[in-house]
Structure formats: C-alpha cells, structure tokens
Amino acid sequence: QDEVMTSSGTEKALSLLRRLPRVSIGNLGPNPGAHNEKRRGRGIYGGKTHGAGSGGSGQRQNFMRVGYETGNTPFYLRFSYQTYYKGHHLKLSYTPLCMGKLQMMIDTNRLRCDVPVDVTQLMATGLFSISPQQKEGGFMLENEGIDHFKATINIEVQWANEAVIASVERNGGFITTAYFDPLSLTAAIKPVEFFGRGIAIPRRMLPPQHLIDYYSDPKNRGYLADPAEVARERFLLAQKYGYELPDVNASPNKDILLERKDPRQIFFGLEPGWVVNLKDKVILKPTDPELKEHFAS
Amino acid sequence: MTCSAPRLLLQHLTRNVQGLNATLSVAGYKSAVSLDKIYPASDLDVTKLQTPPKTDGLNFSGYVPMNKVQVTYSRSNGPGGQNVNKINTKVDLRLQVTTADWLSPELKERIAKKYKSSITADGFLVVRSDKTRSQQLNLADAMDKLRHMIHTAAYVPPPPSAEDEERARRR
Numbered sequence: 001q002d003e004v005m006t007s008s009g010t011e012k013a014l015s016l017l018r019r020l021p022r023v024s025i026g027n028l029g030p031n032p033g034a035h036n037e038k039r040r041g042r043g044i045y046g047g048k049t050h051g052a053g054s055g056g057s058g059q060r061q062n063f064m065r066v067g068y069e070t071g072n073t074p075f076y077l078r079f080s081y082q083t084y085y086k087g088h089h090l091k092l093s094y095t096p097l098c099m100g101k102l103q104m105m106i107d108t109n110r111l112r113c114d115v116p117v118d119v120t121q122l123m124a125t126g127l128f129s130i131s132p133q134q135k136e137g138g139f140m141l142e143n144e145g146i147d148h149f150k151a152t153i154n155i156e157v158q159w160a161n162e163a164v165i166a167s168v169e170r171n172g173g174f175i176t177t178a179y180f181d182p183l184s185l186t187a188a189i190k191p192v193e194f195f196g197r198g199i200a201i202p203r204r205m206l207p208p209q210h211l212i213d214y215y216s217d218p219k220n221r222g223y224l225a226d227p228a229e230v231a232r233e234r235f236l237l238a239q240k241y242g243y244e245l246p247d248v249n250a251s252p253n254k255d256i257l258l259e260r261k262d263p264r265q266i267f268f269g270l271e272p273g274w275v276v277n278l279k280d281k282v283i284l285k286p287t288d289p290e291l292k293e294h295f296a297s
Numbered sequence: 298m299t300c301s302a303p304r305l306l307l308q309h310l311t312r313n314v315q316g317l318n319a320t321l322s323v324a325g326y327k328s329a330v331s332l333d334k335i336y337p338a339s340d341l342d343v344t345k346l347q348t349p350p351k352t353d354g355l356n357f358s359g360y361v362p363m364n365k366v367q368v369t370y371s372r373s374n375g376p377g378g379q380n381v382n383k384i385n386t387k388v389d390l391r392l393q394v395t396t397a398d399w400l401s402p403e404l405k406e407r408i409a410k411k412y413k414s415s416i417t418a419d420g421f422l423v424v425r426s427d428k429t430r431s432q433q434l435n436l437a438d439a440m441d442k443l444r445h446m447i448h449t450a451a452y453v454p455p456p457p458s459a460e461d462e463e464r465a466r467r468r
Contacts (some may be wrong), residue, residue, distance in 0.1 A: 264328035
C-alpha cells in the first residue's frame, strides 16, 4: 500500500519525457493545416501552379523562365555532361592554310620564300588571325592545291598530312611540324608587340602527352624526330608518290632550306633569355650564370 | 645628383651589356632538349643519301626508279564540270619491261606472262589511274597499282604439302 497507483497514461507520458529530446525551436512545428501554403504564381520561378502560371498570368506577361517544364527536371538540366565533347578543353584547333593559298601568297610577293617560313612569317602576311587563348595551335596545311604547288620553300607549320608533305618535298623544299605552347605562340604571332613588353624571350615548352608522339614521328616531319630517320622517310615518300627527290646539296638555297630551330627556340636568330629592345635597337643578353643555365635548359 | 628611375634602369641594363663575354652564336644555340641530346647516336643529317634496296631474283624490293618510268597526264572522264574538263588529273604510267634493268630477268618474264593484256605492242607496261581529283594522288595510286602488279607476278605459290597431295590422290 506504500506503492503509488500511477495510471498507464501518465507512466507513458513520463517515459516519453525521459526519452525524448528537449523541446527547442529546432523541433517545433505547426500542426497540419495551420498555415495556408497557397502562393500566387509569379515571374520567372513558376510558383506553385500547374501549367502556364496562375490563371491569365501569361496575358499579364508573367512568363516562367525559359526552359522551365512546369516542375519536372527540365531538358537543359537533365544531362550534366555529354561524352562527345570529352577532352575538348585539351584539344587544339588549327588555322587551315591551303597549298593553293600558300602558292598565291608567294606568287604575289606577300610571303617571302627566300627565308625560312614559320608562324611568324605567315602571320606577317596579315591574312590570318590566331588566338592562342582560344586554344588555337597555329597553322595546318591542307590538300587543296597540292597539284599547283611549285615553290621551293622551307616551311614550319603545326600540322601537315602526307600529301602536303609530298607536294612540298617534290619541289625541293623542306617541311617541319612544330609545336608552340600558348605563351610561345602569343610571342611568335606578334613579335613586335611581344618585344614591346620588355620581357625575356621564353623557352618554348615541349608538346603535351597526347601530341608528343605526333611531333616525334619522322613520317609527320616532326621537329623532335631524328633527322636521319626523316631523310629515310623523305626517300620512302618520294617512292610512294612517284617523284624523284631533288638533291638539296645542289640547290643554291641550301643554307636556308636546311635551317632549323632548336626545340626551345621561338624565333629564328633569337635565343630564349634575350630581351629585344626595338626602340634603341639593342639586344640584352643575360650574364648571370643561373639565368643562362635556366634559359639553356 | 638624383637619377630618375628610367635612367637607373637603362644604366643597369647597359652595365650587363658592357660585360661582353663570348656568347654562343645563335646558330650554336643548344638547349637541353636539342636533337643531338635526344639522339646522341645519330648523325642528324636530313640530306643523307639513301641507297635504294636491290631486287634480286623474285624478291621485288618495292623500289621503282622514277627516271626509268614515263608519266603522262591527261584529262579524266566522268562528271565534274569545268574542273574535269580543264585539269589534267588522269595519270598514265609506262615502263618498258624488256629494258628494265632494275628488275631481274625471271621477274620480267613473269610480268610479261601475267600482264600480257596490260602490255602494248611496243612492250610498254601501262598503268592508268583517275581515281581521285588530284594528279598527285592519282600518281600515288598508279605507283601502288604498279607495285601490286610486280608483287603478284613475283608470287610463287608454295608447293603442295604431303597432306594436300594425299587428299588429291583420294579424290
């Protein structure tokens, strides 16, 4: 009789109180039906209506945002990526230059072929624009006009196919494919502007992984390929395309045709590390051994 | 006397230039990735003369001396408007089989036998091509056809093995 007779209801209530967390703002909520959630459909958010906004809102120009599909995940948000553009941020695009156009530029004296032709010379014609920032790599030579190409030229471009290489070599010329990284390309395409900045000529960087095979292949006349293997490929290509390879040793322009840049060089005749002062017509070369070591590395 | 900033800069720059030590001439500029460092064993001669491989017996090496072969161009047939009417894209490749000293006598005999229909009365083996719109590519095609002809003429099928003979006998 000393036991206090508590009802099961209060027992339950007390056990709940022991179990449950303390009441706080975080675990309070209104009873269902306490708040009216109905909102008027407005503007670009679609609101809380079916279909095209609340009655007549289209007539009042309260359109929903473009692409909104009245609640379900819209088409433009359904796909976060597409496989067809995988690696697009790494790939470079090249300005096409037809052999016919190249021949025309030489014939009209727009382009000199008594000096080695590279990106700088081609840009100096003023007929092209390249933006390295938009992932443009330089020039690629195209097939159009290979039959009419007659010039003997030492040309350096960024991409060339077999037929183009054959057409250059059958006329006694030499073609090299070379890679320019964006910074070097910016300097190469507008040299005067670059020299005006008063900074040292940078070293040209080596190609990225997916391009190094292309530029190391003698078949593509890559600038990183072994010249002895290139000589062999020249012979084989001449046999494939049915012409006799002209002897360059007999040519009066031998020195110009055989002139090549070092893989780290951007300009013919200028080394990395030099500062070209066009105003005072002076070239400033580094004397500090650490700098010299860096620019020769 | 106070020096202005541009003058100080100019002095600094010219000071470096005044110490004219013998710098490498640009023709001698060699970085750490120059070709002689990548290929130390190579002579790096792009003008090196290549000796063409010889054809002995029925082993055709693939080498065709272009000075021993006559190439003529003409206009192609088919549609194409002004381009096909005016541009000589068709290629006609001729070689005198009997006087071709770069082919061995056995091989010449086999070619004359197998490609009798492609040899003219004068003894010229004729190969024609107007496959593409480009003269250069058509010449490459004609060269390919010529090499194919010579290779197929040179091919001697292997003698029947003992099993083949046994099977033939049973039939």
